[in-house]
Amino acid sequence: MLLLLQAEVISLFKNFLLSFVYILSDLFYTTYEFFVSFKYVRKYFKEIISQIEHIGANSLLLVIFTSSFVGMVATVQTAYQIREYVPVIYIGSGVAKAIMIELGPVITGLVVAGRISSGIAAELGSMAITEQIDALRVMGISPYRFLVMPRVIGGIVSLPLLTAIGIAVAIFSGMLVANFTGIANYLVFSRGAKMFFLPKDLFGGLLKAAFFGYALTISGSITGLSSERGAEGVGKATTKAVVLSSILILMLDYILGIIIFG
Amino acid sequence: MIKVENIYKKFSEWVLEDVNFDVKKGEFVIILGRSGAGKSVLFKIMVGLLKPERGRVLYDDFNIVDANEKELINIRKKIGFVFQGSALFDSMTLFENVALPLVEHYKLTKKEIERKVLASLEAVDLRGYEKLYPSELSGGMKKRGAIARAIVANPEYIFYDEPTTGLDPDTAEKIMNLTKRLWREMNITSLAVTHDFHFTKNVATKIIWLYNKKVRFIGTIEEFKKIEHKEARAYFIE
Structure with missing residues (x-):
């Protein structure tokens, strides 16, 4: 019985390792193809703009909505944790810094990943199962150039813009909550927010967002293009896309956090 | 001329073994199976x-x-391919679908592209539908749209994957006549895979019969009729 369980665990671990290596190779290959396709940016400019609109403009309301709650929660939680020990002016500093460095980019990335990454996977997956990807290849058109590159650039451009708006909304909503709940008035909160502001915090956060834009679009593309046959295959691809993009965003968050702020 | 030599293909098991044949310029070859x-x-x-x-x-x-x-892209410029499910791009109009190979591979003016696309749509009787999206077209129209896209860049070879599958008999007949007309008028070396024997006997100049992973017969329809193999005879009964 124990031997059987051991064999089962080993086989599960083996499968996990294999799929990890497979995804990693796919990730590197698609990234390589993305850079190779970069010379066609001018040719696909219209499509890139349309992707920026699709990823950016169409996600704006969602980002504003979620960011406002992020700001409110961050303020209430920060106040709960430090109000007894430090002056309230530092609540503004703590909230603004946390939002710029961490919460703004990560929450925006994860929220947009849920919407865009799965959408890209479903779109490319449907194209794959209806032979549209094969049709591109047989016409001598690289799907990476025609489909992946505009989406990835769309993600890289849109995410910092969305994050910048998300950060502003979160800090503003945090300030409102601080004022209405009596944690700190507008003046104290905003003075605190400005007190330890470093441009590096904001730009570092936006740089992270650009990488998250890459991660969520490339995840959708990889899983969509390798989608298996049938509706079930497309369904699996969309799930995989969200899981992969979330993992990539959190991994990149750690790595970039060390590089930029470490 | 296309030469296929000693092709072996395996997925979980062998699907093709020692496949050999050639396709000469101007032929309409049917791969039957x-x-x-x-x-x-x-x-x-x-x-x-x-x-x-x-x-x-x-x-x-x-x-x-x-x-x-x-190198593959250079060869593929000589090829037109009509997929079984048409494989037109959902997000593009019929015009944009047909124009795609020209836009991607040739430096043509907008006017030249328009002229070629409209000529191609005319050849498949789809003039007037160029602004429609694939979702607004019937099965037969999609198939004709896919044929228009395949011929727009004047290919040397055209491949039809199951051209009549999934179509009603009337539409299938129209597609059959269209492929035959294009082969004659445009002199494109044509290849089709099908299990539709009615299509085969009406258009084929050469039949390649695939059975049990291997090529069992290469020849004309008259020669095919003389085969005694039970599976081959079944096509005539149908």
């Missing part, structure tokens, strides 16, 4: 979408099996 006989796999190998385990596919003595992406 039951569902699952490996016809579509063979077609995909012939256009470089799949790699065989062994063997070569030569286009005028150039082997595409070992070709790199750049």
Whole structure:
């Protein structure tokens, strides 16, 4: 019985390792193809703009909505944790810094990943199962150039813009909550927010967002293009896309956090 | 001329074994076989979408099996491919679908592209529908749209993957007549994979019969009629 369980665990671990290596190779290959396709940016400019609109403009309301709650929660939680020990002016500093460095980019990335990454996977997956990807290849058109590159650039451009708006909304909503709940008035909160502001915090956060834009679009593309046959295959691809993009965003968050702020 | 030499292909088990034949310029070759006989796999190998385990596919003595992406693109410019499900791009109008090979590979003015696309749509009787999206077209119209896209860049070879499958008899007849007319008028070397014997006997100048992973017969329809093999006779009974 124990031997059987051991064999089962080993086989599960083996499968996990294999799929990890497979995804990693796919990730590197698609990234390589993305850079190779970069010379066609001018040719696909219209499509890139349309992707920026699709990823950016169409996600704006969602980002504003979620960011406002992020700001409110961050303020209430920060106040709960430090109000007894430090002056309230530092609540503004703590909230603004946390939002710029961490919460703004990560929450925006994860929220947009849920919407865009799965959408890209479903779109490319449907194209794959209806032979549209094969049709591109047989016409001598690289799907990476025609489909992946505009989406990835769309993600890289849109995410910092969305994050910048998300950060502003979160800090503003945090300030409102601080004022209405009596944690700190507008003046104290905003003075605190400005007190330890470093441009590096904001730009570092936006740089992270650009990488998250890459991660969520490339995840959708990889899983969509390798989608298996049938509706079930497309369904699996969309799930995989969200899981992969979330993992990539959190991994990149750690790595970039060390590089930029470490 | 296309030469297929010693093609072997395996997925979980062998689907093609020692497949050999050639396609001469101006022929209309039908690869005939039951569902699952490996016809579509063979077609995909012939256009470089799949790699065989062994063997070569030569286009005028150039082997595409070992070709790199750049070399493959040059060969694919000579090829038009009509997929079983048409494979028109949902997000593009019929006009944009047909124009795609021209936009991607040739430096043409907007006017030249428009002229070629409209001529191509005219050839398949789809003039006037160019602004419609694939979702607004019937099955037969999609198929004709896919044919228009395949012929727009004047290919040397055209591949039809199951051209009449999934169509009602009347539409299938129209598609059959269209493929025959294009082959005659445009003098494109044509290849089709099908299990539709009515289509085969009406258009084929050469039949290649795939059965049980191997090529069992190469010849004309008259020669095919003389085969005694039970599976081959079944086509006539149908």
